[in-house]
Amino acid sequence: MPKAASHTPPWLCRPSPAASFFTRDPSKKHDSRIQNENGEYIGPQRTLAHRDTEVFAVVDNQIRWADLATLKAEWSPKPKSSPKKGKASTKKGIEEDEKTASYRILTVPVYGQIKQLVISPNGAFMAIVTAHTVHIAILPDRSHLSSTERTPLRLKTYQLGPTTHVIPESPVVSALWHPLGVHSNVEACIVTITADAAVRVWELDRNNHWSFDRPSLAIDLKKLVDGTSSDEDFTPLGFGKNKGFSADSFDMEVATACFGGTAQPAEDAWAPMTLWVAMRPGDLYALCPLLPSKWRALPATIPALSATIVPKLAVIEEQYSGIEGADDDLIACRQQYEWLKEIDDQNSANISDVDGAEILKRPSNPSVIPRLQGPFQFDADEQFNDLEITDFIIIPPRLDTAALMTGEDDEGILEENAEEGLPYTTVCLSTSSGRVHICLELDGVEGQWLPKAKANTFTTPLSEPADLLLVESLDTVRENLREANCWPTFTLDTDSRYSFYLTTSNNVSFISLSSWAQRLEAEIQSEDTAGSQFRLNVLCDGNIAAREVLIQLNENDPSLSEEPKHLTNALLLSDYDLGQLLLTYRGSTPQAVELDEQQNPVLASFSESLCGDFDRLATQNLQPLQPLHKPRRSPYQVPAIFYANEPLKSFVDEHVPHRHRSTLHEPIRLSPSTLDMIAAAHRVLAAHTGSLEKAAADLFRRCERLRGEMRDQLESIAIVADRIKNVSSHIGEDGQRQEGSRSEDVLNDRLDAAKQRQKQLAQRYSDIRSKMSKLGGRPLSEKEKSWIGEVDLLSTAIEKKVTDEEQTMRTRLETAKSLAEELLAEVKEIAKAQPPSTSEDHAITISPSSQPKIPQKLQRAKVVDAMKMVERESAVIDAITERLERLNTSFS
Structure with a gap:
């Protein structure tokens, strides 16, 4: 688990050049178009994106670019001395600062507040998403952006669907670059999902502007969920058409969407072509396979699909052929076989390799539109009645390399794809209350299609709910810090796919499932099933996720009073120059954490327990020692009000009418207009001075708290010094320590006691381990099983309440x-009654009447x-x- 080495490094704080990258213009007010009538946040804040060490951020609804590695290298801890300037020199200095700014503004013709920035996998395109529009910008090369010229750069942009994503239509909730799409400097593939459950696949080509106007594939999920044949029309209604009313308008209101994988070699073959869609009430749906007309197939994709589909079809045809009730499974498997066969039959001349991947055409048989699978639901308790999904991530199952390499001599693919992971899909959902639900999908999601419109070929498909296994629910926001406008978002970790970061309105937390996933995987793959049920219960009843809060904002901080009420999505930057940096911002204040190397939580907990044992052994009959190092917290950020311009400078332009400005140069006359102007100036100045007073008071309180903490540290150091002095002092016959005396025997005795304690702990650990191995290593005998059953029966009979009809x-x-x-x-x-017999073989004589x-x-x-x-x-x-x-x- 990563530990916070430091919070917000100095090169990101004022007056460093990197801090100006996030600084808003004080004269501009915060745009309220991202808030509703009550001022509550109504959508995710994904206005921070990166391309390697390059960072793109939205400040004052402007897209800014900066290279953090360059800013860190240019930062110097020594402040630059500048001579005093007059008014003219001050104005000239401000203009020079604007020209030599540490960032560059990228201008785009976008109307409305920018809500999301999504960069393509190869970094050539950037999707700019507002509430109702989507623009595709062509990103210049890094060398072009990092030139000495700092004037605003206008990007070449294309509006995606000028008659599709417009203000009268449904808002856009997600824009996802397809992981299997063909991405180059000319081509790209993006999928947009709107709130009315409309999924559109756009295959972009800079040489064909028509590709930006209409999608290559459009699906209305509200039609598809009730569809019975693949020949039906599932296209969403066009612009200006009446859509009518339906109950699905509420039940299928989309919250967000994501793909089931990122096209990694170790993932399941179906995962990157599965689109998961989460609805606001909590239902999840899956579209598999969702592919563009041209898609990239990884080297292990087609062999993995063949190793899964062909044996399953052979088993179903052999065992269930002609059995009523198994026809649906047989036909569904045949559909997968026909779909795979069309891929295998493609002409090799039309296949080209790009980075080791094959470019294939999308099969048209059975259909280009897959069947909608779901809804996937989990059994939530009554306490989870506020299930309103805001974001979710899908951790795909691992690739079954054993089945893939069956009968193969070459183990190259196996070594390439060997990676630990669970064979099940892991689903992590976040709600508006800050709660995270971790679920498992055990059945797996495979390709499914609707039948053709022919009689007696397929039964009417039913969209039956599928169950998700709820593993754990976490509260990431404390009750007293919970905000009504919270919209948590996820950020994937680069080190492990079972770890992620969660960004809420006022904190960023790290959540890891790696330890639990490794233990569960080892138990599932174990050949010895004796005691497996017991160990699985222990795994599920214990702690599933390890959580640590890395960033926590104080809502009472006056520096945040004028800022927006939500953090942006967190970014994890990993670079040789930057290290491992977790970055986010809120308004004009950047929030960052420098993370150290990964640590084993088991070893950390064991070392903490040993330290506690030694402390108890060494401090018997003494007062508990206070920790010398206080918990780390974010450093002091200078409030933006200290850097704001004087409000009276722009007072005349904003509050004085043009026809009255000539009277400002005349002597003051008592009149109603003069009184109104003075009252307005007083309100503006009072608000500004009030903010200054709050910021100054907060700085004073911080200084007082710092003095108190330093006093506590000095007292702790004095206590430690006394204890160090007493450790080696000699104890007299009266039991009192003698001042100024030293004895090596005292130190040796304490060291021997610590070693003995360590040996006892190691022996206890080995004994417990041997007992557990014996319990789980061999099956129970028949005698032990009968004895356990008899004890259970006897205990049940004793504890059972006796009634009149039962027998005690x-x-x-x-x-x-x-x-x-x-x-x-x-x-x-x-x-x-039997007479004695003389011989064993002699028969017994009985009277005839007997x-x-x-x-x-x-x-x-x-x-x-x-x-x-x-x-x-x-x-x-x-x-x-x-x-x-x-x-x-x-x-x-």
Whole structure:
């Protein structure tokens, strides 16, 4: 788990050049178009993007560019001395600062507040998303942007769907670059999802402007969820057409969407071509496969699909052919086989390699539009009645390399794709209340299509809900810090795909599932299933996710009072010059954390426990020692009000009418207009001075707190110094320490005690480990199983409440005793009635009026069996009597 080495490094704080990259213009007010009538936030804040070390941010609705590696290299801790300037020189200095700014403004013809910046995988395009419009900008090369020229640069942009994504239509909630699309400096593929559940695939080509006007594939999910045939029309209604009212307008209101994978070699083959869509009420749907007309196939994609589809089809045809109820599975598998066969039959001349990937055409059989799978739901408790999805991520299952390499001699693909991971899809959802739900999808999502419009070929498909296994729910925001306008967003980690960052309105947290996923994977792959159920219960009942808060804002901080009420999405930058940097910002204040190397949480917890044991051993009969190092917190950020311009400079232009400006140069006359002007100036000046007073008061409180903390640190150091002095001091015969004395025996005794304590801990650990290995390493014998069943039956009978109709244990014991006595009496009477015999082989003589003759051997065998049965009953009765006596003794 990464640890925070420092918060907001100096090269990002004022007056460094990097701090000016996020500084807003104080004269401009915050645009309220991203807020509703109540002032609450109504969408995600993804206005921070990066391309390697290049950062793109939206400030004052302007797109700014900067290279953080260059800014850090140019930063110097020594402030530059500047001579005093007059008014003219001050104005000239401001103009020079604007020309030598550390960032560059990228101008785009975009109307409305920019809500999202999404950069293509190869860094050639950038999607600029507002509430209703999408623009595709062509990004220049880094060398062109980092030139000495700092004037605003106008980017070449294309509006995506001028008659599709417009203000009268439904707002855009997500814009995703397709992971399997063909991305180059000329071509790209992007998928847009609107709030009315319309999915559109755009295959962009700079040489064909028509590709920016209409999508290559458009699907209305509200039509598709009720579709029965692939021949139906699932295209969304065009511009200006009446859509009518439907209950799906609320149940299928899209919150966000994401692809199931990022086209990595170790992912499942179906994952990167699966589009997951999350609805605001909490339902999830999946479209698989969703492909453009030209798509990239990784080297292991087609072999993995063949290794999955072909054996499954053979098994279904062999076992379930002709069985009623299995026809749907058989036809669905045949559809996958036909889809894969069309890919294999493509002409090799039309296939080209790009970075080791093959460019293939999208199959048209069975259909280009897949079936909508879902809804996927999980069983939430009553306490989760506020399930309003804001964002989610999908962690794809690992590639089944064992099935892929069956019968193959070449292990190159296996080594390339060998990576740890679960064979199940992991779904992590965030809600508006700041709660994170972690679920598992156990069945897997594969390609499915609707049937053709022919009779007796396919039963009517039903969209039945699929269950998600809820593993854990986390509260990432404390109750007293929870905001009503919270819109949490996820950021994937670069080190592990089972780790991610969650950005809320006032904090950024790191959440890791890596440790749990590794233990679960080892248990699933284990060949020894003895005790597996017990270990799985322990894994699921314990802590699933490890969480650590990296950034926490104080809402009472006056420097944040005038800022927007939500943090932007966090970025994780990993570079040799920058290190590992987690960056976000809020208004004009950047928030960053420098992360150190990964640490093993098991070793960290073990070392902490050992330190605690040594502290308890060394500080017996002493007061607890306060920690010398206080918890790290973000450094002091200078409020923007200290750098703001004087409000009276622009007062005349904003509040004085043009026809009254000539009177400002005349002597003041008492009039209503003069009184109104002075009152307006007083309001403006009072607001400015009030903000200055709050910022100055906060700085004073911080200085007082710093003095108090320094005093506490000095007291702690003095206590430590006294303890160090007492450690080696000699203890006299009266039990008191002697001042100024030193004894090595005291140190040796303490060291021996610590070593002995360490040996005891190691021995206890080894004993517990050996016991657990014995319990889980061998199966239970029949005798142990019968003994466990008998103990459970006896405990259930004792703890069970006795009613009038039920028989108590004592009554059952008396009945058993009476039956045993009667059996014994009958056996004795039978034995007395039999005459003595002289030979074992001689038959028993019985009078003709009695029963027929019975051989002596058979009679004796029957008697022996009866005696054994009586002995067993007597033993059981004696055992029950002894246990009841012990229980009565223990209860008394």
